Amino acid sequence: MSTYPTMEDITTVACVGAGTIGGGWTAYFLARGYSVRVWDPSPVAGEKLSRLIDAAWPALSELDKVDGADKSAWSIHTDLAEAVAGAGFVQESAPEDLHLKRRLFADLDAVCEPDVVIGSSTSGYSTTEMATEVTHAERFVVGHPFNPPYLIPLVEVVGGEKSSPEAVGWAADFYSRIGKSVIRMDREVPGFIANRLQEALWREALHMIDNGEATVDQIDRSITDGPGLRWPFHGPMLTFHLAGGEGGMAHMLDHFGPSLKSPWTRLTAPELTQKLRDDVVAGCLEASDERTIVDLVAERDAGIIALRRLTGSGLSSAGADAASAGTASASGTVSAAELDGAAG
Numbered sequence: 001m002s003t004y005p006t007m008e009d010i011t012t013v014a015c016v017g018a019g020t021i022g023g024g025w026t027a028y029f030l031a032r033g034y035s036v037r038v039w040d041p042s043p044v045a046g047e048k049l050s051r052l053i054d055a056a057w058p059a060l061s062e063l064d065k066v067d068g069a070d071k072s073a074w075s076i077h078t079d080l081a082e083a084v085a086g087a088g089f090v091q092e093s094a095p096e097d098l099h100l101k102r103r104l105f106a107d108l109d110a111v112c113e114p115d116v117v118i119g120s121s122t123s124g125y126s127t128t129e130m131a132t133e134v135t136h137a138e139r140f141v142v143g144h145p146f147n148p149p150y151l152i153p154l155v156e157v158v159g160g161e162k163s164s165p166e167a168v169g170w171a172a173d174f175y176s177r178i179g180k181s182v183i184r185m186d187r188e189v190p191g192f193i194a195n196r197l198q199e200a201l202w203r204e205a206l207h208m209i210d211n212g213e214a215t216v217d218q219i220d221r222s223i224t225d226g227p228g229l230r231w232p233f234h235g236p237m238l239t240f241h242l243a244g245g246e247g248g249m250a251h252m253l254d255h256f257g258p259s260l261k262s263p264w265t266r267l268t269a270p271e272l273t274q275k276l277r278d279d280v281v282a283g284c285l286e287a288s289d290e291r292t293i294v295d296l297v298a299e300r301d302a303g304i305i306a307l308r309r310l311t312g313s314g315l316s317s318a319g320a321d322a323a324s325a326g327t328a329s330a331s332g333t334v335s336a337a338e339l340d341g342a343a344g
């Protein structure tokens with residue numbers, strides 16, 4: 001069994017593939033104080049990466065940059081072995097092509113020390129199907145980010161059939177340590193969690209356009225001026241917990257459960273068994289932590305006020321005046337006081 005590096009000892013990481021995602025990871029790792037060694041076969045990769053880091057740095061400086069972070073502490077290499085030399089972690093962000101990922105995993109496996117964990121940015125392949133031509137399958141995991149990886153906190157971490165729990169745990173700890181919001185999945189699910197949810201919405205939207213049921217604008221506004229305003233504060237589960245009023249999710253399911261039989265979506269609904277109902281209700285209570293329904297409503301409402309002022313979504317002229325009078329700053333960022341209010 002490999003002993004993976006001590007987090008504190010890692011000063012250098014490697015990014016393999018430096019396009020939209022690999023470049024975003026590079027910028028993020030730099031902002032967290034690491035040196036980054038990059039490998040990408042494109043002859044223009046270095047120039048593109050330089051532009052991407054320049055564009056990302058102001059945002060990173062505002063939110064995630066640590067003292068001493070050096071924007072220029074990266075190097076680009078033409079040799080893969082040279083690129084990963086001395087790296088305590090490797091983030092793979094090559095194109096989404098299974099054959100290419102398999103070959104690249106094999107090449108990485110050959111040049112990385114066995115105790116180096118390799119995380120893949122893949123949007124949907126499983127580690128099991130990518131790590132088919134490697135000797136040290138135990139150190140390969142998925143570390144699925146969201147674009148732009150230098151700003152969106154979520155990373156979904158999941159191993160394959162041959163990944164060791166130690167490597168999966170190490171990767172989850174590493175991403176957490178550098179400030180990411182990690183979801184560690186204990187089984188491989190196609191599309192992981194977030195892409196599965198996004199995909200369900202995306203497919204239904206395409207069906208609606210295809211059938212002439214909605215326009216592109218109607219679909220976009222149905223989210224940006226509707227449910228999308230609630231999701232930054234509570235995900236779809238706690239949002240519906242509040243849709244049940246004082247009765248919370250239990251009332252919501254008992255009231256609207258029969259709608260699952262209605263043809264509201266082209267997806268097939270699961271049977272709303274007693275177990276599913278109870279699991280969802282219990283999960284909402286656990287996610288609410290100490291917060292009552294009243295607390296959650298106050299939190300959601302403060303958040304939506306801040307967000308509507310920021311985006312101007314559906315504001316009356318009075319609201320728009322309030323927004324332009326300074327609740328959203330000229331730079332388009334929300335003040336710290338406002339965010340405090342939103343969180344409270």
Ligand SMILES: NC(=O)c1ccc[n+]([C@@H]2O[C@H](COP(=O)([O-])OP(=O)(O)OC[C@H]3O[C@@H](n4cnc5c(N)ncnc54)[C@H](O)[C@@H]3O)[C@@H](O)[C@H]2O)c1
Nearest residue numbers: 017018019020021022042093094095096121122123145147
């Ligand atoms: N774009 C997104 O929104 C997004 C979000 C999450 C995850 N991802 C995943 O991240 C990965 C990269 O996607 P992207 O959007 O950055 O693609 P991209 O096309 O922007 O970048 C891919 C980079 O890989 C390089 N490359 C080509 N062949 C390579 C090889 N054999 N080895 C290493 N690098 C190689 C290319 O030169 C390019 O710079 C994919 O697995 C994708 O599914 C993408």
